[in-house]
Amino acid sequence: MNLRVPKIIAILFLSLLLTGCWDYKEIEFLDFVMGFGVDETDDGLVLVSEMVVSTGTGQEAQLEPLVLSTMSRSFATATRALDNPAGMEAFYPHAQVFLVSEEVATSGVLPAIEYLVRGRDMRTTVPFLVTKDCTVEEVFNSKPPFLTSVSEHLANTTRLQSGLSIFYAQQIWEFVKDMIAIGLSGTLPTVQLVHKGKDMVPIVKGTAVFKLDRMVGWLDGEESQIFCLLKGLPQSGRFVMETQIEEERYAITYEFVNNATKISPKMDGDQLSMEIEVELEFDVPEIGAAGIDFHDSAIVRSMEEQLAHYFNRRVRELITRIQGEFNSDILGFGQLVRRKEPKLWRRHADDWDTHLRQLRVNTEVRTKIVLTGVRAYPLIPRR
Amino acid sequence: MRELVPDLQSMALVVIFTLGDSFIMALGSRAGNDIWLAFLLAIVLAVPVIALYARMRSLMHGESLQEGLATIYGKWPSRAIALAYSFYAWRLGSYVLIDLTSFIESISLPTTPRAAVATAYTLLALWAAKEGVEVLARWSVVMIRGVYFILFVAFAMLVTEVDLAEFLPVLYDGFQPILLGTLQLLDVPFLETVVLFWVFDAFVKPDSPYKVFLPGFAIASVFMCLIASASLAVLGAEQYATNYFPVFVATSRIDVAAFLTRLESVVSISFGIGGFLKVAVCLLAASKALAIGLGFTDYRFLVTPVALSMIPAAQWLITDMMEAERIATKVVGSSEVFFQFVLPLILWITAEIRVAKGKKNSAST
């Protein structure tokens, strides 16, 4: 019995050693792509990759970014075509960001993401952004102030979304999920270039609105904040609002502490409407010279009302744009209706676009100031 | 020679066998987002059938499988039955081998010949089958901890990505998708448990088959239900049904502090473990049934030819991934229905009648 075992092990070994190591590759011959993206030209698509090249060895090794681009008719051939100028095998799974240019987004991102979700080497848990007013190649060639690699810079920036509140970050798979979901459209954050001294610096700001796989419009930074709010993204950003305190107006700074949004379809007889309830809690970190005594509940209530009014107005403006200008269901009204009122959805599924245009949306914003820094009383200079 | 395996160890074998590698594929995808309902229905429907398998083994208590079959069905019919099931187990083993190797090929080793991976797994299964069911059961007990640990950790990290609203609306398209999903699940993998009927030589007590098959199946199927439902809640019904390997894709979403990512390869390890055990058990069942069919008492010398025949079979039976997926997720296969339900039912009824008659005879004499 026992002699059989080593025999079998020997057979196993032989079979392995006689054959070979097919997928074996050496890590030092891989070219790690840190980020990549697609531009569109008249001749076809241009795949742009940012790679890192190490100079020196051992402890003296320095990593430097290198941007390569190649033109091709398909993504699959383009990714391979990059191997040639790089002289090494391009390795995509460590990519940290994926960009598409405005032109690609307008003509449809389906070909790109269809390749990404099908391919074996591509990871879909990667931030996905659209460039605005610049090409992908320009973005990769820009100079972020601290990090040498643009991809790393963009990936880090997208992680700050709750604090910045000017874009709604999406990973590739999140966008894909929204795109193929029934009654929901996707959005992507946009990346722009701004001047900083002599160099161009990429910043992430604003939102590209999609319908199916095509971009139909933009939201600017402020609208994106409201969009994030409606999507239920936890906010921690600060903003300044002109506030009427008794007789005078002051610029007062508020900071989000808590926020919750509930969107629900409501049936009133045969009439469908969407109810949007937003609950916001604020800190007041800066009041300037307003001299507010926060123990005066009348003043606090007035501030809360002004905040509610302000946000209500901005929410309504955004929803008007979504319903009218974009006619794209980025808030997922259709999905909610399908989930909560499947019978109604069955009736409207085919003409949901027109239905969306006429849909009644009721908004209600409740606000509360829960913190005022670490002081209740203002500083008052005295003689 | 009879190998007695303690009930709990046999149960571990049943659990890993039932989990197998089958949860790589889009199980019950026809049910859309009502997959959990399809799972529950399939479990409820499968339990009586599995109890039927257990009942047959329980009727043969005190005798080895070979003697038991011969006393109940007679010499030649029992041999024919054994040969038929030998073929079934052989084919199932080959299918599992295909699933496993295609999975490895399309996920991580694209240029490695499928035959090489298949050979490695088959040789290991060959060794395992030669060691016998006792060793295999012990192996399962050790491995079951690893499998559960990996899956538990992976899915615990997925909790933040789970969106329970994906299960709404319930029954949007009526009952038909659920029924299709249920049939899919019964076919592959739930009633594949019939293979285990041929693996155990004997049981400790007359009610042991129940204690081994039913809880083992229940644990594995509930666990599979949780895995499939969690994956669906992460991916959404469309993605679940359109990927070859939805559970794998779902675990690729894990991202804990940008450090614990890319865990899908670790999860694929548990597919490898389950798939290997399924191949080994099928091989063991095929060899044992073949030995019974040909009238030998020892099955061990048949393991090597059967195992070696599975390697080319795995290359020839199915040559592409699409076919492998079609087989793993098909709704009703006629041969499956025959081997998993019709034949066992006939055998069971015959067995009950024969045993009852036998009792009467022995009582009258």
Add this chain to the structure above:
Amino acid sequence: MFFWKKIKDRKPKGKGLDRLGTSLQTNLYWFKNDIFMDDASIIYRRFRSQPPHSRDCILIYADNMTNSDFLSQYVVRPFMNRTLPKGASGQELADYIMESVIQGDQVDCSQSFVHLSDAIARGLGVVLVEGCDYGVTVEAPGWDRRTITEPQAESVVRGPRQGFTENLGVNINLVRRIISSPNFKIKHLQVGLQTKTKVAIVYVETIASTALVDEVVKRIENIQIDAILESGYIQELIQDGPNFSLPTIGSTERPDIVAGKILEGRVAVLVDGTPFALTMPYLFVEAFQANEDYYNNWLAGTFRRVLRYISFLITTSSPALYLSLISYHPQLIPTPLVLSIAAARKNVPFPGFVEVVGMGLVFEILREGGVRLPQPIGQAISIVGAIVLGDAAVNASLVGAPMIVVVGLTAISGFVVSSIYDPAVLMRLFLVLMASVFGLHGYVIGVMAIVLQLSSMQSFGVPYLSSLISFSSQGMKDTFVRLPWWRMVLRPRYLGAKNRERLRSKSRSKSP
């Protein structure tokens, strides 16, 4: 304890007679010119008993092996002071000598040349008397023995500081002093056609299963080998599954460990001439248990035990995992790490596989070189290893720095489970080979193969993984964790102990 009675009867070697005659001259002739021919260390002491019926006597013993003071005090002097009964001969005379003359504890008589010459070779004194065809043996051990010290390889921070010596009697007494109970039983056997090594099988009668004891006795009696120089010979000859390097019989130098194991229902074998005792059956988990686990707080013991399991995983797996990650699945390594590994490996001329196997080999050579050398030279070797081969190799781009980390980690964690160090090295090599062909999948196949091998192994009828495959809490209590003593009420089931209760509940006292 007349264990030499067990000797199998054989023809006396040489051409001589097999039984003593009545003539002292003839008997002496055979001893001197046949059996112990050309052996200068055998002393033949002639003397005469007290008249009137004074007889020629002769005391034969091996020089330096017997205590000659003892022999002259308690054997020669009584003979000289006493008159042997007239006309008595044969058994009668031998009995008289044993009962009334010789003042030693362990006295026996024999007619056989073989027995007597064996006794002399073993260090006993043999008295031959004119007219008597029996020889009387007296035990008078007199060789030097090592004092009882703490074993170097198994030193503890907390625990008894006694270790076995090379003397069987001392070793048995060390264990007996721990288990002072009449249930502590010793069976003596003799193994080795030339060495005639004394072997003692010790167990606790009320606990160890009879079948197990019989099996051990049977296996040892089966041994037909010319020499037993160390208990390792017996270990290899009687263990199950000898083709795989994992031990299925445990060995230890510590009496407390032997006592602990036989109190769980195991059987221990002590071999004369070596401080290493064998315990059986030996299961996989025992490689991860240490006596200190039981002497220290149970939580600390549990932590150390878990640490040992983790170390075992690291030492067997880390090179294979490293290889499969860098050569097959670079996507699994976190991005900053993958970049630095790639940079570190940039100018290394060897493929990853060669690097992993080569560095592993270099480390094993260093270890083998250092382990048997005296302390100062050993240190020199480690300096050469650390500085020359480690640092300089990295600077010269012969290996990447991450590889040095992996080798170091592997080595250190290997020492944590030192009792299965060698099997762990083989498993590591096997896993590296598998990983080099199929990456992580190969690694998993390798792990499954190892577990399959472990599952198929047995030690004296007990499955090797017994307690690992148990689901009950009493079965698991001493496997991954070391539960407090008040929870370990029963002895392990898999050993088939007769009496499973080891602790009366309510043994734990608390302050009110």
